[in-house]
Amino acid sequence: MGTLDGIEIFTSTVTAGSFASAARRLGVTPSAVSRRVAQLEEELGVQLLARTTRTLRLTDDGRAFYDRCLRIIEELGEARAAIARSGGKPSGTLRVDAPVALGRKRIASELPRFLDRYPDIRLDITFRDQLVDPIAEGLDLVIRIGALADSTLVARRLGESRIVHCASPPYLRKRGMPKTPRDLQKHACIGYLSEGRPLSFRFVTDEDIAVVDIQGPCNANDVDLMLTMALAGKGIAGIFDFVAHEHLERGTLVEVLADHPGAVWPIHALYPKNRHLLPKVSAFLDFVASVLRAPESTVSRGTSRRGRR
Known part of the structure; x- marks a missing residue:
């Protein structure tokens, strides 16, 4: 891997647009800059700059390497500043x-x-x-x-975050409130799709984790879509508490099986x-x-x- 001074000279050359301009910024000769960039290319085993008599142009490998180098130099500068400040302002x-x-x-x-x-x-x-x-x-x-x-x-x-199992009031008026996790097998449930299958609902009990396989009219890998389906009365959804809480407060969703908390x-x-x-x-x-x-x-x-x- 190229040394840090070679990386700094290479990025300076790209920023300046030529070996001569980079040399003036760095206080060295253009030949020294050109030689160090060539050494860096030899160490990496790839051509970083396409050279003509008038211009320098990044190759595809050079562009990818240059983008990474900018991050390295930025992090190095921040690390130096962090040590110098010893608890100074984040930046x-x-x-x-x-x-x-x-x-x-x-x-x-x-x-x-x-x-x-x-x-x-x-x-x-x-x-x-x-x-x-x-x-x-x-x-x-x-x-x-x-x-x-x-x-x-x-x-x-x-x-x-705790998983909250909830449904809309119209759905519960129509289908009734489940009393135990097992009752969910008689309900329409909206599941989160993972690897092509809806995840089972999981409930924390005093002794273990109760796992309930579910079925219903819609499964999705998007939490907002699951929320939309639950609000529309399409079934019981298991969603994160930070997604459900606003609707639970409004009453547009109702938590079911509150005595059987969802997994954390x-x-x-x-x-x-x-x-x-x-x-x-x-x-x-x-x-x-x-x-x-x-x-x-x-x-x-x-x-x-x-x-x-």
């Missing part, structure tokens, strides 16, 4: 990825407050449900819901080992943890308005 670009429903329902509305608190941070955030590799995608951290797979990433638990899903932040030293990452982790700890309503704590229909 720099922060790249985050979070699940769609959690991002929209809990995190998005709080982000202006985070940016007000840390004006030197520029936040690049995406909402996706699929698993992503933060190292490969240049992310500082990802937030995920559910059990963790084995990984070399550092994990920090931020909170948890942990929420973690995952990040490469080198990221936890950066003030910007620590600031965001603390902020999101405080957001997820804050109770949304008494509904998400198991006091749904079962009497409202």
Whole structure:
């Protein structure tokens, strides 16, 4: 792998547009710059720059390498600044990825407050449900819901979410209120699709986890669509409490089997080992943890308005 000085000279050359301009910026000769870039290409085994007598142009390999180099240099600068400041203000670009429903329902509305608190941070955030590799995608951290797979990433638990089983008042007037998890086998249920099949409903009991296979008119891999179907009276859905709580408070949804709580899903932040030293990452982790700890309503704590229909 190329040494750091070679990477810095290469990025300076691309930014400046020529060996001569890069040399003036770096205080060395153009031949020294050209020679060091050539050494870097030899070390990597690929051509980074296509050279003519008048211009320099990035090759495809050079473009990919250049994009990664910019992130390396940015992180190096932030690491140096973090050590120099020793607890100074978080700053720099922060790249985050979070699940769609959690991002929209809990995190998005709080982000202006985070940016007000840390004006030197520029936040690049995406909402996706699929698993992503933060190292490969240049992310500082990802937030995920559910059990963790084995990984070399550092994990920090931020909170948890309970699955709430709920239906619309018109559906319950028509089909009745289930008394036990087993009664769900006689009801229309809206399941979350995973690997082509709806996930079973799971309930926490004093002794174990009760698992109920379900069937109904619609299954989906999108929580908002499941919510829409439940609100339309198409069945009983098992959805995260942060998705359901607003509708439970309004009475447009009613929690069923409140005495048999749904399974609890942990929420973690995952990040490469080198990221936890950066003030910007620590600031965001603390902020999101405080957001997820804050109770949304008494509904998400198991006091749904079962009497409202």
